[in-house]
Amino acid sequence: MARTDARFREAYNKLLVICDSMNTGSKLPSELVLAGEIEVSRTVVRSALTRLQEQGVIRWHGREKTVMRSSEVNDQLAEEKEGVPPEVLEAAFLNWILRFDVPPGTALNVAKLSKQFEVASHTLQEFLAGLSRFGLVERRPRGGWVLLGFTENFALELSDFRIVLELNAVRHFVKLPAEHEAREQMRVLREQHMSLLARIDQDYHDFSPLDGSFHSCINSVVKNRFVSEFQKVISLIFHYHYQWDKTAERQRNEAAIREHLQLIDALDSGDEARAIEAASQHLATSKQTLLSSLLVHNLV
Amino acid sequence: MARTDARFREAYNKLLVICDSMNTGSKLPSELVLAGEIEVSRTVVRSALTRLQEQGVIRWHGREKTVMRSSEVNDQLAEEKEGVPPEVLEAAFLNWILRFDVPPGTALNVAKLSKQFEVASHTLQEFLAGLSRFGLVERRPRGGWVLLGFTENFALELSDFRIVLELNAVRHFVKLPAEHEAREQMRVLREQHMSLLARIDQDYHDFSPLDGSFHSCINSVVKNRFVSEFQKVISLIFHYHYQWDKTAERQRNEAAIREHLQLIDALDSGDEARAIEAASQHLATSKQTLLSSLLVHNLV
């Protein structure tokens, strides 16, 4: 077999529905109209029509396509489930590495991984090629891939890069007018931080999503495809690691909230130097947390 | 045929040489030793040995491999040429886009392009997957790729990102001790700039490589895999565009040299604010040049 005929099956079933919606004896529209309706090419419509004629649902002669009977349940062709979208694959892959603590230097087996993540092997191949741009995996001379990160160095460089990007975002942020959307959002975030701080003893687990919203709000002011692409990977990695290292989670989160509030105030004041100072402070803490979580993990 | 047997052919030819270096009647070493010597797996050695026996060059029985005759010219198997290394592919691809002015939105045909660049189609596939991380190409829903850049927006975002990275590098650079390798290099670059400035009227073409060395010297102080990866693409794109826009090249280059010298002095002084100021100035000019070169080109 070559590729699957999922597209054909889907088109066939949709055509059945169209036939049912019409009275027996009436004529179907032209191939082009049907193709437009089902959103496939004429070729697929034609092969579906051929099958319909074989099944006796229609009589097809020249440009006359007459509906002969309404469809039955077993006329339907079984449709296969859709493939996994790339973002899900990315999350699943990173999750796998972090959760099962896959060591750096591990050889990645494309065939095995593609089964594990339930994607076509060439999809995974492409995904790895993309990741190799981030230095997370590397192609071996004659076939195969190796996982390079998360070494301490990788975490260090990632953190440093994050700091560069986020300080840049802060510089943009302080220059925004008060009525800007992001400023609005930040005021809401400020309230949420205050609220969480008041009930930190019980609800310190709620910090992780708040942290995510906070940082993505800051970064949202930089409209840059390169930055966004990186931000996606960075936030995933930080997110997973935070979930991981449970030591002193309450204190850690409380301290982070206070740092966030300081930064929010600084951003509000429009004082760039102060904002950079507050952001640097917080990002340095974040970096330290990531590194120590790696260290703790490697000791286990 | 499936994959090429280049590896086998190479091994076979190397084995012929080894046989020739021994006297007729003497015994070859073990399979494992031969494999180690030729740097292939035992499997390949064994299939080569089988072929050698078929050709009557050796007699092989159990662990006895006796050399029967010395090789003739037509015993040699023709070896195919090596594939294209990935950096060359990257350069060739960008070159193609920029030189032939491939418009944004162009559908990329993997089969055709892989022939054009003389690489395996899956090599190109992987390469495109990598580029998609930079937002230069995009996968279409059902197969195929589209070229997204170089639109004006792409150039803008690229320039902005470059500015972020390079200002960060400058911040690192000013903190370096006087005896640091990069400082040393910068002193040499300063001389080269002065020298070129003196003979700018004739030799203004020589600026492009000097510009490349200058910027890569600055960026070399940031040891970060993410930064380096981006820098590679960025410098390629800027390089190509500069070669392109020939309007006022002499004046443009002279002005750039003066800006470089200002930045070198500022870096030398260790005054961060001054260095950032000089770098911003130069990078802004650079950005403008890139944008106007795009504009000029689109008018043609």
Added chain:
DNA sequence: TGCAGAGTATATAATAATTAAAAACAATTC
């Protein structure tokens, strides 16, 4: 018995071949 090397089986990844789908083109009908 231990071990070095030979033989065998299985796994993996690169590529060719195949096929579904799309698009381009030509022919036909109203």
Added chain:
DNA sequence: GAATTGTTTTTAATTATTATATACTCTGCA
């Protein structure tokens, strides 16, 4: 002559095949 259908060509996704790598078993000798 416009719309529609029939046919051919092109394209890329996926499978099948094969070269290569590796893991494992077997054998002969010290």
